[in-house]
Amino acid sequence: MVDESWYVALSAVLFTLGVVGVVLRRNPLVIFMSVELMLNAANLALVAFGHRFGNAEGQTLVFFVMAVAAAEVAVGLAIIVTIFRLRRRLSVDDLSLMRW
Amino acid sequence: MAHATFVIIAALAVASAVGLIVKKNPIHGALFLVVNLGCVAALYLTLGAEFLAAAQVIVYAGAIMVLFVFAIMVLIPGKEETGPDPRRRWRLIALPAGALLFLQLIVIVSVVRNSAAPAAGARPSGSVEAIGRLLFTDYLFPFELTSVLLLAAMVGVMLLSRRGA
Numbered sequence: 001m002v003d004e005s006w007y008v009a010l011s012a013v014l015f016t017l018g019v020v021g022v023v024l025r026r027n028p029l030v031i032f033m034s035v036e037l038m039l040n041a042a043n044l045a046l047v048a049f050g051h052r053f054g055n056a057e058g059q060t061l062v063f064f065v066m067a068v069a070a071a072e073v074a075v076g077l078a079i080i081v082t083i084f085r086l087r088r089r090l091s092v093d094d095l096s097l098m099r100w
Numbered sequence: 101m102a103h104a105t106f107v108i109i110a111a112l113a114v115a116s117a118v119g120l121i122v123k124k125n126p127i128h129g130a131l132f133l134v135v136n137l138g139c140v141a142a143l144y145l146t147l148g149a150e151f152l153a154a155a156q157v158i159v160y161a162g163a164i165m166v167l168f169v170f171a172i173m174v175l176i177p178g179k180e181e182t183g184p185d186p187r188r189r190w191r192l193i194a195l196p197a198g199a200l201l202f203l204q205l206i207v208i209v210s211v212v213r214n215s216a217a218p219a220a221g222a223r224p225s226g227s228v229e230a231i232g233r234l235l236f237t238d239y240l241f242p243f244e245l246t247s248v249l250l251l252a253a254m255v256g257v258m259l260l261s262r263r264g265a
Contacts, residue, residue, distance in 0.1 A: 002106045005213040007143065010110045012205035014117055014136075016198050021121035023194035026185065029126045029172055033133050036164070037117055040140050043152075051147045056224040059149050060234045066159050067246045071253035073164050077171045078260040084175050093187065 007048035014041035026091050028080050032073070039069050105146060113139035126172050130165060137161045149226035 014037060021034030043062045050058020084090050116139065119132035141156040185191065224230070235243050 002102055002146070003213075005209055006106065006110075007147065008209050009206065010113065010143075012202060012209060013114055016202040016205065017114070017117040017121060019201055020194045020198035023197065024121060024191050026191075027126055029168065029175070030120070030129050033120060033126075033129055033168065036133065036160075037120065037136065040137065040160070044140055044143060047144055047147050047149050047152065050224055051149075054224055056226065056230045056234055057238075059152050059224070059226055059231055060239050062149075062152055063155065063231065063235070064239075064242060064246060066155060067250065070159060070164060071249050073167055074253050074257045075260070077167055078257040081171060081174060082260050090175055 004048045004052045007051075008045050011041045011045040011048065014038075014044070026093065028083075028090060028092050028095075031092065032076055032080070036069065036073070039065060102146070106143075109139050109142050109146075113143070127169070130168050130172060133168075134161050134165050137165070144226075147226070148223055151226055151228045151231045 018034045018036075018038035018041060021037065022031050025031055025034065043065055046058045046062050046065075050056060050061075080090075083095065087094060113136050116132045116135040120129045120136065123129050123132065137156060137160045141153045141161070144150075144153040144156060
């Protein structure tokens with residue numbers, strides 16, 4: 001059996017790649033997908049911790065994260081589509097309306 | 101055997117994540133993300149979380165990614181990122197910042213690993229029965245809240261995507 005800390009290390013790698021993707025890219029869809037990557041990394045860490053402690057509560061938490069992620073993706077994509085319909089462009093640099 | 105499996109799946113997961121953030125075309129990124137989600141599902145299997153592996157494939161790789169691909173097809177943003185980036189210098193700060201974050205996380209993991217970790221308990225059951233029992237006893241209230249959340253998201257999406265909204 002592989003030690004759980006390797007799973008957590010892999011989760012750290014995936015989370016970091018997600019952060020880099022969010023900062024590096026301009027397309028809001030790709031940024032959104034990078035956020036999904038980070039959520040998945042957190043889920044993997046949760047399952048690994050649950051495995052270490054020998055109970056299934058970590059997996060229950062991952063189930064809730066999945067449900068929230070599904071809701072978040074639906075609302076977020078609807079917002080992106082609405083913005084695109086209004087502006088006909090899709091770059092996060094244009095979306096500075098609420099920036100101070 | 102278990103080590104070889106883990107190394108292969110982990111390498112595939114990291115490679116597909118890199119592909120997601122490097123590829124210009126968002127469709128390619130979406131396909132790389134599907135590969136990544138599949139790899140994470142396989143890792144859930146190696147951790148004994150069978151229900152989550154199935155849910156990952158159905159909910160993430162199925163429903164969520166179909167939604168993504170659908171949105172990409174609707175928006176056709178394939179040409180959006182070809183022009184020169186006016187803020188390229190600022191964006192590249194992501195690389196050292198990411199390296200710093202990664203270093204931090206790895207230090208935390210290694211410190212926790214070397215400290216007195218709790219002894220590995222009995223292997224948790226990841227079966228539908230075990231998860232369902234937890235969901236309908238200890239986590240009944242969050243479970244019901246999730247249904248309210250999904251309903252609210254559904255109504256919100258309909259409101260947002262209405263013509264002339």
